[in-house]
Amino acid sequence: MSTLAERVKLARDRLNLSQQDVADATGMSQPSYYKIERGHTKRTTYINELAKVFEVNVDWLANGSGEMLSGAANKAEEAKRAGSEAIADPEKELARILEAGSVSTDDSDDEMVSIPIYDLYFCCGDGNGSCEFENIKGYRKLPPSFFKDRNIRPEDFKLICAINDSNHPYIKDGDEVGIVITDREIKDGEYYAILLDGDRMIKQIFREAGGSYRLSSFNKAYPDKVVTPEHNESLIIAGRQVYRAG
Missing domain, CATH: 1.10.260.40 (lambda repressor-like DNA-binding domains)
Known part of the structure; x- marks a missing residue:
């Protein structure tokens, strides 16, 4: 290789x-x-x-x-x-399929769509918006209407886990947060899963004068962060938040 x-x-x-x-x-x-x-x-x-x-x-x-x-x-x-x-191991084979992050339709359950729930995600700032998601802890079944009503494709939807109380009670520690990984263009006041200098977080993003971004938490115990234009490369958008569940 x-x-x-x-x-x-x-x-x-x-x-x-x-x-x-x-x-x-x-x-x-x-x-x-x-x-x-x-x-x-x-x-x-x-x-x-x-x-x-x-x-x-x-x-x-x-x-x-x-x-x-x-x-x-x-x-x-x-x-x-x-x-x-x-000797084939069915449990390992299932784990392998889930690890690949495949989205499947369950014909036995009214064609519900199974979406993996990830603990981790990684993104790079190379401009092509590439992200990888790992450590599947389970999956949630959602009806096809969920995706149709929001005009999103199941393969563009990822479930990740909130890791602290920075957005409590809007998003609580351990909540499942659904993001659309093809929706990375910042819309003022929307919530996004991001990486900032390699740290994963979920923040509400506001555009500021001069090309800066203000990253805000619902829990005001967490102070806002400002990303200036000269440090914009440290901010990587993984996707826009469209769903949450405790």
């Missing part, structure tokens, strides 16, 4: 790890690891830590030279793969 991004993605998928798992195990921040896997970081000082977590040869991970696994590891991998092919 020609790029570091491709190799770390392959190594992570091989062990069925989440990006959060890798970040925690290596001591990296979540956004830093995300940038490696998205190809925005071409080299990293964490290469030895990553190789250890992925159980791969460091030279292969760093520059693609040599074998991905040692000889002993290759034999163990082949035996493991042969065993997994012989």
